[in-house]
Amino acid sequence: MKKTKKLLDRLVEFLSFKTSEQSAELDTLKKLLDKLKKRQKKLEEQLEKAAGNKEKNKEKQLRRDISVLKAQRKKGLARYKELSDARK
Numbered sequence: 001m002k003k004t005k006k007l008l009d010r011l012v013e014f015l016s017f018k019t020s021e022q023s024a025e026l027d028t029l030k031k032l033l034d035k036l037k038k039r040q041k042k043l044e045e046q047l048e049k050a051a052g053n054k055e056k057n058k059e060k061q062l063r064r065d066i067s068v069l070k071a072q073r074k075k076g077l078a079r080y081k082e083l084s085d086a087r088k
Contacts, residue, residue, distance in 0.1 A: 022083050029080045033073060040069040 047062040 019087065022087060026080065026083050026087075029076055029083070033076050033080065036069055036073045036076065040066060040073070043069065 043062055043066050047059060047066065050059045050062060
């Protein structure tokens with residue numbers, strides 16, 4: 001009986017650790033996604049200005065940076081959704 005109680009206690013401890021770890025990861029991901037979104041908007045504004053100034057090289061670089069940010073955000077959102085669904 002003692003062994004069963006001990007094992008159950010360890011199981012509860014393990015499960016609670018995993019949920020708290022996931023919660024911390026969710027919080028971190030949310031903050032990171034917000035930063036990426038702000039960075040993307042800033043780059044899009046710079047792209048609009050660069051398009052008016054006819055700076056082709058800068059415009060190309062900005063488009064590339066924006067596409068990278070979009071891909072990163074997409075992956076981050078998928079991970080965020082995966083973690084939040086796992087908590088439910």
